[in-house]
Amino acid sequence: MSALAIDFTQPFEDAFSKLLSFVPNLLGGLVILVIGYVVAKVLGKLVGKLLGRVGFDQWMERAGVSGVLQRSGTGLTASAMLGKVVFWFVFLISFTMFASALGVPEISNFMSDMLGYIPRIFAAIVIICLAALFANFLAAIIRGATGNETLAKVGKYAILVYAAFAALTQLGIAVQLTGNTLLIVLAGAALALGLAFGLGGREMAGRALSNLFDRDMIKKPATGSNGTTAYPADGGYEPQPGYQPQSGHQPQAGYEPQAGYETQAGYEGQGGYQGQPGYQGQPGEQHPATHGAPQNGGWSNGSTPSNSNWQGGNQP
Numbered sequence: 001m002s003a004l005a006i007d008f009t010q011p012f013e014d015a016f017s018k019l020l021s022f023v024p025n026l027l028g029g030l031v032i033l034v035i036g037y038v039v040a041k042v043l044g045k046l047v048g049k050l051l052g053r054v055g056f057d058q059w060m061e062r063a064g065v066s067g068v069l070q071r072s073g074t075g076l077t078a079s080a081m082l083g084k085v086v087f088w089f090v091f092l093i094s095f096t097m098f099a100s101a102l103g104v105p106e107i108s109n110f111m112s113d114m115l116g117y118i119p120r121i122f123a124a125i126v127i128i129c130l131a132a133l134f135a136n137f138l139a140a141i142i143r144g145a146t147g148n149e150t151l152a153k154v155g156k157y158a159i160l161v162y163a164a165f166a167a168l169t170q171l172g173i174a175v176q177l178t179g180n181t182l183l184i185v186l187a188g189a190a191l192a193l194g195l196a197f198g199l200g201g202r203e204m205a206g207r208a209l210s211n212l213f214d215r216d217m218i219k220k221p222a223t224g225s226n227g228t229t230a231y232p233a234d235g236g237y238e239p240q241p242g243y244q245p246q247s248g249h250q251p252q253a254g255y256e257p258q259a260g261y262e263t264q265a266g267y268e269g270q271g272g273y274q275g276q277p278g279y280q281g282q283p284g285e286q287h288p289a290t291h292g293a294p295q296n297g298g299w300s301n302g303s304t305p306s307n308s309n310w311q312g313g314n315q316p
Contacts, residue, residue, distance in 0.1 A: 022103075029101035036094015040087045048083025056082070064132050085125075089118055124167035131163030 051057075060066045060078035069076060076084070096111035139156035143149060 025101050025103055029098040032101055033094055033098040036097065037091055040090035040094065043090055044083040044087030046083075047086045048080045051079035051082060052077070059133065060129065062133065062136055064136060065129060085122075092118070120171050124170045127163055127167045127170060131159055131166075135159035135163075 056079045057066060057077050065078050069078060069081060092111065092115060096108060096115055099107035099111055135156040138159060139152040142155050143152040146152075
């Protein structure tokens, strides 16, 4: 009968002994967790204030990250958000130590894997922030150089898309898929630009090439068959600076092709010549004019009159 007796107290004794052995581990884990929480809280606030003083929020505002945080409704600045990230990182480390103190390998292994993944998250965040800064900087350069807002936005979003694929690759999320997608996006963008230039910009490209060819022809005039430089035949040739005519080459005295030149009465060539009636050659001798002369009285040449309408110079 004594052999058949069952000791019902043994399981309870075993459970109680295990609980007593677990209590120190639990207390030690709780202490580790509390200390880790305090340290994480202090480090998070310290990092947030330090980044705020060095102007980290202004940098993130230029990069556009602050605007994203404001639209998300978190009400946190970029420095405060990074302080929160530091807090959770330190607290997860303390929680991993708490799980190890409890002696539960499943929890400790899971937390160890999560802690090993956190540096990738930090790297992805850094990639996005730096890419945003560089994208805005590049957009400002393009906008200032070309004045084209569309081209500036294209350059900005191209950098951001590339950074997003790089961040996903760093996180290990479908690395092969993101790499192939990036190649497809780049190939599509190159094809779109090629078609836009080939179809929509044919006339512009033709004008650009024509202007370039004409400019080269002006800078390098053609050479004639005898080796001399052939200048264009459309006029506009100018002698080299400093060209002077030979000494002694002067226009004839008295010739002035100015406005108001007339061949009517009063034109004077050599001394004594007049085209008016009463043309005089040498002194003391008068001759009739060779054109427009009247057929009767009013002029004489000093010789015997041929009719009764004119007289010599000595007749009264």
